[in-house]
Amino acid sequence: MTRYSRQTRMLVAIDCIIFGFDGQDLKLLVIKRGFEPEKGKWSLMGGFVQPDEGFEEAASRTLKVLTGLEGVYMEQLMAFGSPTRDMMERTISVAYFALIDINTYKQQLSEEYRAEWISLKKLPKLIFDHVEMVSQAQARLRYKAAIHPILFELLPQKFTIPQLQILYEAVYDTVFDKRNFSRKVLSTGLLVKQKDKERASSKRGAFYYKLDKRKYSAKFHAFLNFVADPGNLK
Amino acid sequence: MTRYSRQTRMLVAIDCIIFGFDGQDLKLLVIKRGFEPEKGKWSLMGGFVQPDEGFEEAASRTLKVLTGLEGVYMEQLMAFGSPTRDMMERTISVAYFALIDINTYKQQLSEEYRAEWISLKKLPKLIFDHVEMVSQAQARLRYKAAIHPILFELLPQKFTIPQLQILYEAVYDTVFDKRNFSRKVLSTGLLVKQKDKERASSKRGAFYYKLDKRKYSAKFHAFLNFVADPGNLK
DNA sequence: CAATTAAATGTCATCTATACAATTAATTTT
């Protein structure tokens, strides 16, 4: 078969915006870029899409190399294609964002790539349009988490209600009334109370909860209402 | 400057999912493809991204050529990149969806491209992965319209509440109680009642309304609640 | 002028959201 004549071919990359939660703050996984241009500067983890692979594949492969992780929550953010976004050569990038629990996978981070968790509050300069990507991913995360029970992906299997609240407060950079918060999340029926307690962070200890996997899958695509009015937060 | 060596370059296209509303049904704008492969088959309007243009530019350009329209509501859906989506050559596509009022722009449709409005209810076969794109775009439209006042883009400047309701019912393929519907949309404060009436479709006539542009812009990004529970419709 | 049609408006019970306070279980201090 012939090819489409007289059209420009371009490099196609994927970049991963990997969010993590350390129990206190929302973090972003970045690396020191290992090749020119912009070698040595902070960058999102990414790479070129190979001739025989799709975007999801490329993103999963990249994530695996960096973190050793598979089966992580990941979704496409959008494609970025400004003609000037890479000074070397026209390169478009399809951005994916992923959610992982920092503590569960702390050890697995590849040493080779000098990956680091940095706080989203004091984001350093990143190469190309990566800051824009992160900013968009953060907006998407807020948008989505207001409606879908997506933030559980950032927590360990067992977590407490106070831990969950700290996470929501970190994502929306606000504070919630703890009485209303716990009533709301419990009313979804997604949480199953465990017998044991988390004892590190308080005298009384807080009961652990786990996600009800069945209900989680069933309700994931339904519109819930995890955060009352995310567009109107102070 | 050098280039990234040993990487495959690919064709980058954009495709437009253009939704329209004729007062009764939700429609999709498609064309008969004018070149090989798949010449003569139904296709979304699209084209290759040029060396010096970004995605939005490419999509706007394409939309302009087909419909003569500028300044239309348009947003990126997502990028599609299956290695086998185009049999001719590896081509990735960034899909955009657009919303326009059919009646306002009926005349401007380019004859050259044999564009046609087809009903979404009986969608014919489309080339490549275009059916998948349409399906995703429809899901996005439903998702977004439940929260944001986006569907007004499909209506003429002046419209009636019953017309608006028919539109919402078409998008969600359901029926709403007219008393509750009008209460809800009026409670947003986005609509400004006009002095004149639409008289074609009823004896009494229905008052026209216009969007309050100021409030529309202000409230667009806020989460409203246009459709009560879009995940739970019959 | 009565019949017809669709628009517009109204009511009530139920659920949901939010503001706000008291109680309880455990550890730490005295």
Added chain:
DNA sequence: AAAATTAATTGTATAGATGACATTTAATTG
């Protein structure tokens, strides 16, 4: 061992939103 301390857990009252349901009104048509 009792008192103080800390954070978890549970509760209540009110305002507003939602959803089911009926009546009135403005205009045309026979």
